[in-house]
Amino acid sequence: MEKKIKLEKINKALKKTFPGSKINKNIVNLEIGSLKKWDSLGNLNLILEIEKEFSLKFDSNTFSKIKSIQDILREIK
């Protein structure tokens, strides 16, 4: 998948998970803690939303490693 399309989808998931937060145009460097609501619970909801958006399922190991947009980009092939 092209990086551009990936980022668009990730952006969509971010907006859906953190509807009240202002999200910069450049999201590549965002990580847990970057947004007010992106705490551990927020992280959980974000990853679940990413799974929905990309119609995939991370295994337990991968899921627990994801903490940033970079991690997500790396794990989505």
Added chain:
Amino acid sequence: MNIEIKSTSYLIPNNSSWGSLYKDNKLKFAEYNNIINNSKFNQKNECEIFVLFLKDIINYYKVLKNINKSEIKKIKLIINFIEKKISTNKKKSFIISISSYYYFNHLNSSKNKSLEKETEIFFYKELYKLSKIYPNLYILNIDDLFSFHGHKSCFDERNYSLFRCRLSVFGLKLLSDKLSEIILRINITNKKVLLLDCDNTLWGGVVGEDEIEKIKLGQDGIGLAFLEFQKAIKKLQESGIILGLVSKNNHNDVINVLDKHKSMILKKKDISIFKINWNQKSQNIRQISKDLFLGLDSFVFWDDNPIERNKIRNEIKEVEVIEPEKDISYWSKQLLEYNGFSKFEITKEDYAKTKQYKSRSVFIEKRESSKSEISYLKKIKIKAELKNIGADSIDRASQLSQKTNQFNFSTKRYKIADIKNLKKNHLCFLAKLSDIYGNHGLVSLIILKKYKKILYVDSFLMSCRIMGRYLENWLLDQIKRIAIKNNIKNILFEFIPNKKNKELITNFIKFNELAKIKKKDLIKIEKELNLNNNKYAEYYIINTKQKIKNLEIYGKKN
């Protein structure tokens, strides 16, 4: 609604899967796996939801032999806790949802019940016992809910090991959707009437054009699909849903099929309303609503013809129009899964509804078609009688007071205990009615308070299903007689108007020429008069000398 959700599992609060419940409610998730603790917030909650996973409760990994009793004990503890909560919070609703699913090993369970199965059966048995006692308890079987979509897509072992959530995001969504449906039904009553087309809806083909034997019903293929659909309709009718035929046919053609076709599940006696004519369906439906005192929003319309469906959608927005599946084979399932008719309980009155509304429609039809209303009413042998409220009828008195909306002057709602108290110092009556259409039973409640110069009508109400017989006038005459007997010259009516009672009561006031009077003028007549301070209340008075109309129906002269 303020809702608190308690679960043995982590349920990911704030996840978008909960959207359907968040939409109309305020949700609070208690700390998970802490269900037996009382939370600080529970005062404000109107609803408490328990989401219980048996695998979180029982130690399924232990050897079956030794632990049965101790595991059952855990369930008992939860049941006791739930009962204690429910019995002390009768205004609050409780929804208990349970899942016993974890894994299936069909070889192991091919000879014996598994521990999971056994505890599940015990749990449900105890819960349903409670739900019989407490009307505010509702039960949801999560495993049944998920079975349609497959347990594999609803449960999620990964989510459990990562964050102790038994469910997948999809499972959470299904749970949220179903819970919000239950909550909606707690707050809004179900639909009451199913209006059906005939040709190509109850059977295949067109009566009148085809011979009666040629319509498709009962035979294998499409005929069997129509038969199954009729079975589903019959099931609803048995649970108290009123059936009506609204179809463009010759009346006799349809009656002929109902009477003579051997495969028909629906018989003439099952149908309360017949509007089989060439009029616009919307006109027929409005007429039904008016005749039977049923709101248009209690109607559901099922017709195979998309043009008729669209007409109703456009002309009567309140009526729910079903979009039937393209393949008739799925209609029966679609109707039974439709939520609009679902209700938590089937009461004694539900069983009598078909007959009740049928007799009302026949009464209306005959009255309309006779030349003179009064001479028709004289012919149907109406008999009315006032009864004192006794131990055998106090239930009915309270029920009438609680449920009657349209012909009800003051809409004061009295419980059994209230009526017992009122009876001590005031005059309380029920009225009984019968005619050739049957014995209608106790249909009216009147509560009168005596003062020196005024007979104050505290409650005056009448069931709508017998409207059109001028029973209200006979009752007014009875009240007048009681006043005369007690040497009181004025009868005072208190009318508290609302959306539902306004039309019928206003008509009654006009028809019987009741005179409006101001509260301050009332006190001039009767100093001791004790009226509630309802700012919407209107007062009307009549003198005992006034003549009351239409009493000849009841074989009386003025």
